Amino acid sequence: MEKSPYKDYYYILGVSQDATTQEIQEAYNDLYQKYGPHVTLGGLDPDSQIKAFRDLSEAYEVLMDPEKRREYDKNCAPHLQKGDLRALWTKFTGVGGGPKEEKKPKAVDTDQEIEVTLKEAVKGCTRQVRLEEPKPCDSCQGLKPVQRMQCPNCRGLGYTMSERIEEVELPAGLYEKAEVRKPALGKYDLQANARGDLILRVKLRPHQFLGVLGRDITLTVPVTVYEAVLGAEIEVPTATGKVIMKIQPLTQPGRVYRLKGLGLGGADQLVTVEVVLPQRLSDEEKRLFMRLQELSGNANPREAMFRP
Numbered sequence: 001m002e003k004s005p006y007k008d009y010y011y012i013l014g015v016s017q018d019a020t021t022q023e024i025q026e027a028y029n030d031l032y033q034k035y036g037p038h039v040t041l042g043g044l045d046p047d048s049q050i051k052a053f054r055d056l057s058e059a060y061e062v063l064m065d066p067e068k069r070r071e072y073d074k075n076c077a078p079h080l081q082k083g084d085l086r087a088l089w090t091k092f093t094g095v096g097g098g099p100k101e102e103k104k105p106k107a108v109d110t111d112q113e114i115e116v117t118l119k120e121a122v123k124g125c126t127r128q129v130r131l132e133e134p135k136p137c138d139s140c141q142g143l144k145p146v147q148r149m150q151c152p153n154c155r156g157l158g159y160t161m162s163e164r165i166e167e168v169e170l171p172a173g174l175y176e177k178a179e180v181r182k183p184a185l186g187k188y189d190l191q192a193n194a195r196g197d198l199i200l201r202v203k204l205r206p207h208q209f210l211g212v213l214g215r216d217i218t219l220t221v222p223v224t225v226y227e228a229v230l231g232a233e234i235e236v237p238t239a240t241g242k243v244i245m246k247i248q249p250l251t252q253p254g255r256v257y258r259l260k261g262l263g264l265g266g267a268d269q270l271v272t273v274e275v276v277l278p279q280r281l282s283d284e285e286k287r288l289f290m291r292l293q294e295l296s297g298n299a300n301p302r303e304a305m306f307r308p
């Protein structure tokens, strides 16, 4: 392999002069994967690619070998030429400024549970979300690791914890475990030097009377025997207030009425009728019930159970 004594191998690999062999290895792997001879790079003449790749291999070979590296540092470092290589790499990679593209790890998303009432789930709401996140230390940023160790502000961690309150809008039509994603509002990720997404997972706060079945809201409503028999218009609670619903005459206990669109996200509210009998009867009431029994002809609803 032909060697030019004036090539800046550190520059080619995009590493600093005190890079460890591991850093060099990683830089090489990264560049090889992106720009190696097996990669087709559009708009670049193959000769330049081969030449650039040859430089890369050369740089890697020399810097990975402690003996050769020492020799190189001693003889070549003062004479390094960056100009041509920069131009070549820019052409090669399409990115100006050097061969090593800043490889940005994606910031980690923040998952947080958020409890909402049924009313908020149906109508949407605004919430303040408290986020405790690391923040690069103001005092020791940019210092060398050794100096950072002594930083009294962060005790050498390089970051401090800080609190951020974020006001977020939750849309209408939420349901249990619904996921609301707010891009780049998550906790600060030190490694990525950016914020990931904030993912809010909905948890529905239990309601005194209303239940939830999938996206339907459920309600068991007591009615009197008279309402069940004669029919009635009754007021029932909903997620957002109340509505008047009609009980048909002769509604059997357990009958379910479906109130369209009053559930979560446009689903329904299911109202189960529960018939409540009187707790006690006056003599007059008792007489009237007995009269009703007579008038009914003493029909036996269990008859079918005993047919031969």
Ligand SMILES: [Zn+2]
Residues within 6 Å of the ligand: 137, 138, 139, 140, 141, 148, 151, 152, 153, 154, 155, 156, 157, 158, 159
């Ligand atoms: Zn510090």
